[in-house]
Every structure is written in structure tokens, then in C-alpha cells.
Amino acid sequence: MMRFLVVLFLLVFNCRLSAQAQQGQIVIGEAVHEPQLVVQVPFGERVAFGDVEIELTRVIDSRCPQNTTCVWAGIVEIEALVFKNGKPIESRKINLNSPAKTLFNSSAQELMGQSVLPYPDASQPKIKQEDYVLNVVWSQF
Incomplete structure (x- = not known):
């Protein structure tokens, strides 16, 4: 008898979850x-x-070239001008x-340098x- 009640409970619980999923009520903890x-x-x-x-205006590239062995991996820096509505608003220098x-x-958006x-x-x-x-990675919110 106890097994029958456990099986019945699991069936009812499973049907309830299925109904909630169809109604879009189940919340998943995964970020979108x-x-x-x-x-x-x-x-x-x-x-x-x-x-x-x-507008990319300058690249300072000290990365270790392919087909070589380097002690240091190197870096790449860029300089870029940022315009809004056609007018310059700032010059940015970033280390990628x-x-x-x-x-x-x-x-509304974010612009991030990714690679060169x-x-x-x-x-x-x-x-x-x-x-x-x-x-450039363009994220729109």
C-alpha cells in the first residue's frame, strides 16, 4: 500500500510540474x-x-608573434575616437x-574592445x- 501511495504522489507531483511548465510558471536559476x-x-x-x-586611430602591438618563443606574451593597446550624433565626445585608450x-x-548599449x-x-x-x-562587442539592453 505504501508503494502505491508513493507512486501516486510522484505521478501527481509530475503532472503538477508539467502543468506549471506549460503555463510558464517554473523559474530556472540560469541567467539569460x-x-x-x-x-x-x-x-x-x-x-x-x-x-x-x-574610429580606430592607433594600435600599439607588442604581442608575441606566432612562430616564435617569447618570455612575455605582450600586450595590445588601442586608441579610438568615440562620436555621438556625429560629434566627437571622447578619445579612449584601452589595453585589450x-x-x-x-x-x-x-x-541602452555598451561597446567593448575585444581583440585586434x-x-x-x-x-x-x-x-x-x-x-x-x-x-568590438556591441551589447544592447
Whole structure:
């Protein structure tokens, strides 16, 4: 008799959970992230993110080139101009190896520097400034 009651309880409980899931009442403790896009900003060009534009103006690249052995991994810093509604609002200098990579932040969006391409290669000539491309993560809220 006890087994019958346990099985009955489990069936009722399972049906109740199923009904709640269909009504959208079950809360899952997993975070949902806002949509993000990665947009490339070529050196010297303005790229629009809504009413904000970013222009990459300088790259300081001391990363360890591919096909070499280095004691230090190196860093890459970028300088960029930030425009809002076509007018310059600030110049930003960020180290892409640090956690603080924000180019622009507002209540509606955030622009974060992610990486710079191309990656240095010992078998290739030195990268010219105009060949760099900045990858920007665009989060909209």
C-alpha cells in the first residue's frame, strides 16, 4: 500500500510540474544574457553603433608573434575616437589584455574592445597601422 501511495504522489507531483511548465510558471536559476554582436572596425574608418560611432586611430602591438618563443606574451593597446550624433565626445585608450575594455557605455548599449586583427607573425612583415581591425562587442539592453 505504501508503494502505491508513493507512486501516486510522484505521478501527481509530475503532472503538477508539467502543468506549471506549460503555463510558464517554473523559474530556472540560469541567467539569460542580452544579445551581443561582434562588429569589425577597420583602422581609420568610422563604424556606427546606433547614434554612436567608433574610429580606430592607433594600435600599439607588442604581442608575441606566432612562430616564435617569447618570455612575455605582450600586450595590445588601442586608441579610438568615440562620436555621438556625429560629434566627437571622447578619445579612449584601452589595453585589450585588461578586464576594463569599455569604449562606450550608456543605459541602452555598451561597446567593448575585444581583440585586434591580424595577429603578428614572425614570418610576415611588420603590420601597418592601416591593416589593423578592431573587434568590438556591441551589447544592447
